[in-house]
Amino acid sequence: MRTITIKPTAITHNLNQVKKRAPHSKVLAMVKSNAYGHGVAAVLPALTQADGIGVATLIEALEARQLGWDKTIGLVEGAFTADEWQQAIDHEVSCVIHHVPQLEWALDNVPPAASATRVVWLKYNTGMNRLGFNAEGVIAAAKHLHAAGYQLILTTHFANADDITHPLNAVQIQRFKDMLATLKESVSNDVKGSLCNSAGVVNFSEHHYDWVRPGIILYGSAPVIDKSAQELDLQPAMSFSAQIIALQTVSANDAIGYGSRWIAQKDTDTALVSIGYGDGYPRVVSEDAYVSVIDSTNNRSYPCAVLGRVAMDMIVIDVSAVPDNTSLLDSKVILWGDAPHVDEVAAHAHTISYELLCRLSIRPKRVQA
Numbered sequence: 001m002r003t004i005t006i007k008p009t010a011i012t013h014n015l016n017q018v019k020k021r022a023p024h025s026k027v028l029a030m031v032k033s034n035a036y037g038h039g040v041a042a043v044l045p046a047l048t049q050a051d052g053i054g055v056a057t058l059i060e061a062l063e064a065r066q067l068g069w070d071k072t073i074g075l076v077e078g079a080f081t082a083d084e085w086q087q088a089i090d091h092e093v094s095c096v097i098h099h100v101p102q103l104e105w106a107l108d109n110v111p112p113a114a115s116a117t118r119v120v121w122l123k124y125n126t127g128m129n130r131l132g133f134n135a136e137g138v139i140a141a142a143k144h145l146h147a148a149g150y151q152l153i154l155t156t157h158f159a160n161a162d163d164i165t166h167p168l169n170a171v172q173i174q175r176f177k178d179m180l181a182t183l184k185e186s187v188s189n190d191v192k193g194s195l196c197n198s199a200g201v202v203n204f205s206e207h208h209y210d211w212v213r214p215g216i217i218l219y220g221s222a223p224v225i226d227k228s229a230q231e232l233d234l235q236p237a238m239s240f241s242a243q244i245i246a247l248q249t250v251s252a253n254d255a256i257g258y259g260s261r262w263i264a265q266k267d268t269d270t271a272l273v274s275i276g277y278g279d280g281y282p283r284v285v286s287e288d289a290y291v292s293v294i295d296s297t298n299n300r301s302y303p304c305a306v307l308g309r310v311a312m313d314m315i316v317i318d319v320s321a322v323p324d325n326t327s328l329l330d331s332k333v334i335l336w337g338d339a340p341h342v343d344e345v346a347a348h349a350h351t352i353s354y355e356l357l358c359r360l361s362i363r364p365k366r367v368q369a
């Protein structure tokens with residue numbers, strides 16, 4: 001059976017790793033895109049020690065409220081319309097303000113004094129060049145918002161925090177630091193700061209400020225390019241598995257699958273696994289991609305190469321190296337989990353773990369460990 005198993009204890013463990021690294025900061029745990037594909041309902045109970053959660057759309061915010069999340073919700077792209085701003089007020093969602101229309105909605109419609117929507121995340125474009133005001137705009141917006149009674153968190157987002165050597169990191173950090181000092185001096189000493197995503201939490205421990213905003217690290221993936229999840233003591237929060245549904249010995253010189261891309265150099269014992277891109281396993285995996293076959297008789301795990309093209313519902317794997325491989329029918333196959341780690345599969349698919357996790361389809365059964 002195609003199964004996605006979520007381990008809430010791993011998420012809590014990873015949150016604690018963030019807290020150890022950023023002991024003086026509040027944590028806005030990012031749960032956008034259905035908690036990076038893990039399922040927000042499964043993930044929220046594991047995040048009770050976070051100070052807030054971060055989402056990208058108002059619908060995600062309302063879903064979290066419906067699920068009973070009663071602490072901070074940060075809407076990281078802010079409201080998209082004046083009506084959404086009103087709904088944010090109705091549901092006590094704390095919004096990013098990154099451009100003039102959002103500023104106008106906030107100034108035209110100020111929430112009650114005790115509302116969580118009175119806290120706004122003022123977005124400064126320090127070099128990512130997606131969302132945010134320039135320096136002049138951020139100072140003007142801060143003055144207007146403060147005068148209207150809002151509490152401000154200056155925020156920005158790194159473009160390259162995963163690569164500690166990238167020169168833009170220092171530029172973004174300096175611009176952020178200077179702007180926070182300016183706002184504290186010219187607007188209010190109470191302006192707070194939020195700079196770091198997961199990679200920033202790991203790579204820039206001197207710059208954690210009041211709120212960190214970790215995402216991928218919570219799910220057990222390495223956020224930086226020079227350290228593995230294991231080196232960072234992270235636990236994978238998801239195990240993606242399927243089953244062997246057929247066995248076959250393919251003769252030397254015969255080809256496997258669509259496009260006949262893989263040709264057996266010798267007689268090869270293969271197994272068919274009931275998983276494919278229709279479930280979210282990436283179609284484009286390189287020749288070094290592998291899965292783990294669990295031999296139920298001894299619970300041992302064997303790495304087995306993926307052979308030929310990934311199809312919508314099936315992959316073929318090489319089980320030649322598994323002892324007693326004639327009895328593997330029904331055996332469990334791990335696509336990602338402890339091994340291979342989703343970071344490895346992502347590398348084999350020329351992408352990042354975020355994408356693999358977010359684009360899992362609705363077909364696999366979802367369970368919790």
Ligand SMILES: Cc1ncc(COP(=O)(O)O)c(C=O)c1O
Pocket residue numbers: 030076157196197198199213214215216217223
């Ligand atoms: C504004 C903002 N903060 C934090 C994050 C979390 O990033 P990561 O998952 O790399 O920790 C994201 C994710 O894209 C984001 O958009």
